[in-house]
Amino acid sequence: MRKILPLALLTTFVMATPRALLAQREADPADVATVDGIVAALYDVISGPADQKRDWDRWNSLFIEGARLISVGVTPDGGVVRYRVLSPQDYVDLSGPYLEENGFFEREIHRESQRFGQIAHLFSTYESRHTASDPDPFQRGINSIQLVNDGHRWWIATVMWDSERPDNPIPSRYLDRG
Secondary structure, eight states: OOOOOHHHHHHHHTTOOOOOHHHSSSOOOHHHHHHHHHHHHHHHHOOOOOOOOOOOOHHHTTTTEEEEEEEEETTTSOOOOEEEEEEEHHHHHHHHHHHHHHEEEEEEEEEEEEEEEEEEEEEEEEESSSSSSSOOOOEEEEEEEEEEEEEOOOEEEEEEEEOBBBBBBGGGGGGGGH
């Protein structure tokens, strides 16, 4: 008969995992020391003009082992909700060429945060532009970001996002009130 371990005991095993196994990549301390720093780094890495290579080593340094990026949307006919689960490397492989060829600037325009102990959850409203000087964004949406602090730094565990559409407007509470 298999013995099922209580969640508290499993947490003990995870916490006992040597830090060297979790921290397989070096990060700029300024990127990961605070929640603000890691969110700024997340947006900064993917943003840049056309023909500019992104710093994918920096990108990888932000994510905990096993992290996931999940895009959520609907089929073109608007009927079926779809999602795509990616690893950070899958995102680089699939989105990197587009970002680098076409230019892409994404910035946070509002944030709602919750934190308990060593975890944080953010609703980060974003705007996307092809150039930094575009007057209007071509897309807006919300990134749901889950973070964990290992006692030394912040890590991104999950980023899930959905874009604004006519049938899915961003609620005013997730937009700047200024």
